Amino acid sequence: MNVLVTDPIAEPGLDRLREAGHDVETAYDVEGDDLRSAVADAGALVVRSGTEVGREVFEAAPELTIVGRAGIGVDNIDIDAATEHGVIVANAPEGNVRAAAEHTVAMTFAAARSIPQAHGRLKQGEWAKSDYLGTELNGATLGIVGFGRVGQEVAKKLDGLGMNLVAYDPYISEERAGRLGAELVELDECLAQADVLTLHTPLTPETEDLISSDELDRMDGGFLVNCARGGVVDEDALAAAVEAGTLRGAAIDVFADEPLSPDSPLLDVDDVVVTPHLGASTHAAQENVATDIADQVLSAFRNEPVMNALNAPSMDASAFPRVRPYLDIASTAGKIATQLLDGRVEGIEIRYAGEIAEEELDLVTASALEGVFEPLEWQVNAVNAPQIADERGIDVTESKTRQSEDFQSLVTVTVKNGDQEVGVCGTLFAGEDPRIVRIDGFRVDAIPAGHMLVARNKDAPGVIGFIGTVLGDSDINIAGMFNARGTIGGEALTVYNLDHAVPEDLRERLEADERIIGTRYIALNGTE
Numbered sequence: 191m192n193v194l195v196t197d198p199i200a201e202p203g204l205d206r207l208r209e210a211g212h213d214v215e216t217a218y219d220v221e222g223d224d225l226r227s228a229v230a231d232a233g234a235l236v237v238r239s240g241t242e243v244g245r246e247v248f249e250a251a252p253e254l255t256i257v258g259r260a261g262i263g264v265d266n267i268d269i270d271a272a273t274e275h276g277v278i279v280a281n282a283p284e285g286n287v288r289a290a291a292e293h294t295v296a297m298t299f300a301a302a303r304s305i306p307q308a309h310g311r312l313k314q315g316e317w318a319k320s321d322y323l324g325t326e327l328n329g330a331t332l333g334i335v336g337f338g339r340v341g342q343e344v345a346k347k348l349d350g351l352g353m354n355l356v357a358y359d360p361y362i363s364e365e366r367a368g369r370l371g372a373e374l375v376e377l378d379e380c381l382a383q384a385d386v387l388t389l390h391t392p393l394t395p396e397t398e399d400l401i402s403s404d405e406l407d408r409m410d411g412g413f414l415v416n417c418a419r420g421g422v423v424d425e426d427a428l429a430a431a432v433e434a435g436t437l438r439g440a441a442i443d444v445f446a447d448e449p450l451s452p453d454s455p456l457l458d459v460d461d462v463v464v465t466p467h468l469g470a471s472t473h474a475a476q477e478n479v480a481t482d483i484a485d486q487v488l489s490a491f492r493n494e495p496v497m498n499a500l501n502a503p504s505m506d507a508s509a510f511p512r513v514r515p516y517l518d519i520a521s522t523a524g525k526i527a528t529q530l531l532d533g534r535v536e537g538i539e540i541r542y543a544g545e546i547a548e549e550e551l552d553l554v555t556a557s558a559l560e561g562v563f564e565p566l567e568w569q570v571n572a573v574n575a576p577q578i579a580d581e582r583g584i585d586v587t588e589s590k591t592r593q594s595e596d597f598q599s600l601v602t603v604t605v606k607n608g609d610q611e612v613g614v615c616g617t618l619f620a621g622e623d624p625r626i627v628r629i630d631g632f633r634v635d636a637i638p639a640g641h642m643l644v645a646r647n648k649d650a651p652g653v654i655g656f657i658g659t660v661l662g663d664s665d666i667n668i669a670g671m672f673n674a675r676g677t678i679g680g681e682a683l684t685v686y687n688l689d690h691a692v693p694e695d696l697r698e699r700l701e702a703d704e705r706i707i708g709t710r711y712i713a714l715n716g717t718e
């Protein structure tokens with residue numbers, strides 16, 4: 191597969207991809223048409239924050255399976271567009287947390303002790319000792335906005351330096367904050383108490399301009415540190431607040447537009463310390479995120495769960511071997527069910543029974559949906575299948591029960607509309623042989639692979655012989671067959687595993703016989 195890398199990634203990550211046999215192309219600073227043409231044959235795109243991955247990129251990338259973000263923030267990636275195009279977006283949320291927290295601590299000191307300003311003047315030969323009287327962090331209050339991985343790591347480090355901690359994060363519990371010695375407060379309270387306010391939220395519509403002039407006014411002469419995302423702070427308001435002395439200073443690593451324009455008002459204010467988005471720039475962090483994302487790209491290429499996928503179901507790697515065979519079973523059951531339903535699919539029910547019900551099954555459900563939608567020729571995969579169901583108003587329900595009549599584990603996919611309902615059940619025999627064991631209420635035993643013909647017929651002498659003769663006349667060999675019937679002389683259902691595809695005219699010939707109620711040809715995995 192081709193992997194396109196458009197921001198600098200540490201070599202060990204690239205090596206891991208190459209060693210797995212993939213072609214890695216690096217093309218830094220590409221955008222617009224250049225990016226679209228570079229990505230045209232890429233199976234994976236690996237980026238940091240420097241590449242804008244918008245909808246037009248997905249439209250230009252028919253082979254793309256995954257966009258891997260070697261780092262945390264994914265605000266540069268249009269995740270909705272990725273999902274619509276069936277592309278996984280994954281990040282590496284752990285590997286640079288310590289680096290980001292350390293940089294935050296460094297920036298806090300830089301602002302509180304005016305280190306860059308004093309350094310600059312001394313380098314120019316000026317001994318400006320009496321101009322700098324710093325703020326001691328010991329005993330001061332740190333306000334943390336966004337108490338996730340980085341926020342918590344910063345809390346640990348600055349708690350160790352004797353700061354009092356308050357935190358604002360509407361999505362975490364008081365107990366979690368308390369365990370790290372922080373008091374969870376509302377934003378207003380956090381602003382009022384903070385001698386140093388440090389930001390650690392993602393950039394989302396909710397956090398954009400979260401800190402603007404009103405909020406800065408409430409800070410009462412403290413410092414603001416932003417090593418999260420630029421758009422969280424209104425930069426004009428920040429520059430004005432520091433200029434006016436409402437804030438004593440600020441230390442900023444991230445900007446609404448990067449690279450920062452030389453015209454930014456932040457550069458004109460002496461008490462604003464800036465670094466060019468260096469939070470994650472340590473050797474250790476870069477190696478961590480590069481190898482983490484390479485592993486996830488490899489998982490995506492192998493069709494395995496992608497650990498930090500943001501728009502696709504994932505699962506614990508240790509559980510995957512137990513669940514893996516059911517992905518195919520669910521997809522096949524879905525494919526068969528949808529082709530036996532007359533009219534449009536309005537509802538889908540996926541039922542898990544027996545041991546399988548104890549597993550994490552989002553991935554299997556997505557696979558069942560993919561199977562249902564595939565014959566309808568929608569551009570579908572397990573990434574976008576749940577969204578497609580939602581957009582088309584198809585009601586999806588999932589249920590689990592530990593009870594399973596005759597099988598260790600059973601997956602049933604039922605598709606329905608106002609007129610009809612068709613359920614198909616699959617299982618694993620001896621833990622490894624997939625089987626379809628029920629179709630539309632008939633007990634069967636069919637191998638779910640290759641060319642299948644499902645015939646509904648009257649239970650009458652000679653029907654099976656007739657179907658065999660018609661297939662034989664067209665040189666279509668029957669590899670396996672299972673006939674199931676309800677009552678004697680009632681309706682029967684026969685499943686054939688065949689060596690070749692069944693042409694339309696052959697089905698017409700079969701259906702012309704009054705004993706045949708209907709036939710469906712279904713091509714499953716392994717057909718040529």
Ligand SMILES: NC(=O)c1ccc[n+]([C@@H]2O[C@H](COP(=O)([O-])OP(=O)(O)OC[C@H]3O[C@@H](n4cnc5c(N)ncnc54)[C@H](O)[C@@H]3O)[C@@H](O)[C@H]2O)c1
Nearest residue numbers: 263290336337338339340359361390391392417418469470
């Ligand atoms: N400067 C750098 O190089 C650098 C390095 C690493 C991370 N980052 C950035 O730091 C930020 C935090 O990363 P993380 O790994 O801690 O993320 P995280 O997801 O672990 O934590 C983010 C926290 O923000 C909280 N949050 C969300 N919306 C909020 C709101 N409206 N108000 C308050 N809190 C809110 C969430 O509940 C969560 O606890 C991200 O923006 C990331 O991109 C920057």
Ligand SMILES: O=C(O)[C@H](O)COP(=O)(O)O
Nearest residue numbers: 238239240261262263470
């Ligand atoms: O979100 C992140 O991981 C950091 O902001 C680092 O971004 P970078 O990889 O572009 O340095």
